[in-house]
Amino acid sequence: MLEKILIENKNNFSGILPFQLKTEDIFQLDLSVDNQELYSVDLSSSSKLESYILDKVKSANKSIAIGGYAEDRIIYKKSSLFGDDADARTIHLGLDIWSEANTSIHSPLDGIIHSFQNNDNFGDYGPTIIVEHQLNEYTFYTLYGHLSKKSLDGLKQGKKVNKGDKIAELGNDKENGKWPPHLHFQLITDMESNYGDFPGVCSKKNMNHYLNICLNPELLLNIK
Structure with missing residues (x-):
């Protein structure tokens, strides 16, 4: 199984941020219902949600907020993009890393650019990059959402990405889907014919x- 392979290789992955993530510095952010x-x-x-998050991090004497994988969230009620009925998409499929705009984002391992685009809807990813990776016999993908527009400049499908390469920067709320600056980081095993986009939130029915x-x-984060 891929999960087992990733666990075995966890110490070989490069950090996706320009600084080492350490357990003692991380505030586990709860955005659930x-x-x-x-x-x-x-x-x-965006500004009020950002203030809430920053206050939580500061009061816990931490330096960065992370969280949200498989979380049933209330925050998607802000946009009709996620639906508003019994089948509304509220289950978060990635991990959010809340950091400042322009923070550089790096590839945890070698790969190639699978696809990219600006998903420019209210509450959406904004600029998005998807990288394809091979590890042993497994192919999988990492998705990076809420980036800056300039992160897409010069990209080409199939472009080689080396472990540790800077691949993007976080965007501000004017370009990242109207969110406080953060990275939506997602680990995908089957793109299901998607290109430049992939559901980051799903309904409970499809969970x-x-x-x-x-x-x-978190399997790729190499948190110390």
Whole structure:
């Protein structure tokens, strides 16, 4: 299984940020429906959500917020993109890493550019890059969302990416889908014919399917 191979190789992966992620520095951010604090936050406002996140990180004496894989979230009610009925998409399929705009993003291992595009809808990914990787006999993909527009400049399908290469920068809320600056990082085993985009959130009805092909991206983070 790919998950087993990734665990065996975890110390061989390069960091995806320009600094080492350490357990003692990380605040595990809860944006789930169970977090009662969020019901008093204006989630339609990028700045107010950002203030909430920064306050949580500061009060916990941490330096960065991470979290969200397989989380049932309330925050997607801000956009009709995710639906508003019983089948609304609320299950988060990636991991969010909340950091400043212009933070550089690096590839954890060798690969090639699979696809890229600007998913320019309110609440969407904004500029997005997908990298294809091979490890042993397995092919898989990493998706990087909420990037800067200039991250897409000069990209070509099939372009080689080396482990540790800078591949992008985080975008601001004017270009990243109207979110506080952060990276949506997703680990995908089957692109299902998608190009430049892939569901980052699914409905509860489709949760089992998507969580089977979207593994926990923390497997690639090499957190110390």
